Amino acid sequence: MKYVYYTIITMDGRKIALAKTDRGLVKISFIKEIYPFLEWIEKNLPDHVIQRDDRRFDREKQQLQEYFEGRRKSFELPIEVIAPEFYKKVYQEVRKIPYGRTSTYGEIAQKIGKKNASRAVGQALNRNPLPILIPCHRVVGKNGRLVGFFAGLAVKRWLLNIERMNGKSQTI
Numbered sequence: 001m002k003y004v005y006y007t008i009i010t011m012d013g014r015k016i017a018l019a020k021t022d023r024g025l026v027k028i029s030f031i032k033e034i035y036p037f038l039e040w041i042e043k044n045l046p047d048h049v050i051q052r053d054d055r056r057f058d059r060e061k062q063q064l065q066e067y068f069e070g071r072r073k074s075f076e077l078p079i080e081v082i083a084p085e086f087y088k089k090v091y092q093e094v095r096k097i098p099y100g101r102t103s104t105y106g107e108i109a110q111k112i113g114k115k116n117a118s119r120a121v122g123q124a125l126n127r128n129p130l131p132i133l134i135p136c137h138r139v140v141g142k143n144g145r146l147v148g149f150f151a152g153l154a155v156k157r158w159l160l161n162i163e164r165m166n167g168k169s170q171t172i
Contacts, residue, residue, distance in 0.1 A: 004041055004048040007057045008034070011068045014155070018060055021048065024078030025060065027129050030151035040129075044082045067132065070166030073099040075133050082129055090124040097138040100163040105139055105148075126150050132159070 004026065006019040017037045019027040026045065029037045041050055059077065066072035081088055089112045097103050105118040105125075114120065125136040126148060137159040141147035149156035 002045075002048045004045050004050055005053040005056045006037070006041070006050065007052065007054045007061075009057075009061055009064070011064065012158070016064070018057055020056070020060070021045070021080060023080040025130060025133065026080050026082055028131055028133065030131070030155055044129075064132070068162060070162055073163075073166075077133065079130055079133055081134075083124075083127065086120065087124040087127065090121050091128065091130075091134045094125065094128075094134055094136055094139060097135060099135075100166070102138050102140045102144065102160070104142060106142070108139060122148050135159075138163075 002021065004019055004021050006017060006027075008015055008017050008031070010016070015031050017027070017029045017031045017034065018025065019037070019041055027037065027040060029040070031037055038050065041048070063072055063075050063077060067075070081091060083091065090108060093108050093111050094103075105121045106115075108121045109115055109117040112121075121139075125139055128134050128136045128150070131137065131151070137149060137156045146153050146156055146160075
């Protein structure tokens with residue numbers, strides 16, 4: 001029998017749900033309620049039993065805490081990206097954006113060889129199952145405008161400000 005485990009943590013007053021299989025993290029969500037998170041798991045891992053197990057997430061909690069405190073700039077966590085191939089290409093490129101830096105949707109589209117696909121890049125990032133680890137918050141609109149973040153622009157601004165204060169970054 002295959003399992004997907006989940007937990008809920010609170011960072012800076014924000015609830016974050018984490019899910020993982022034996023292969024790695026599959027989902028990170030900023031949540032107001034748990035149901036959409038659990039529905040994503042049911043839809044994307046229908047052959048897995050869902051089980052809450054807070055004890056299985058010590059390493060993830062520690063690394064995320066260090067990130068939010070500005071003491072971690074990269075992660076050493078196994079992940080399993082559940083997404084269509086185009087999205088995976090976008091996510092691979094987004095993972096190359098250095099801590100404290102930003103890129104635009106158009107630049108990402110160009111780097112994956114789809115120069116006119118900035119909207120498709122935005123759609124992929126809107127469905128990013130592993131924000132922070134796949135740092136979609138580092139992708140901004142033309143001229144550095146904050147646009148399009150599934151958890152809301154306040155969360156995007158918060159993440160960028162963490163990096164700005166602890167690394168070399170553009171002012172947001």
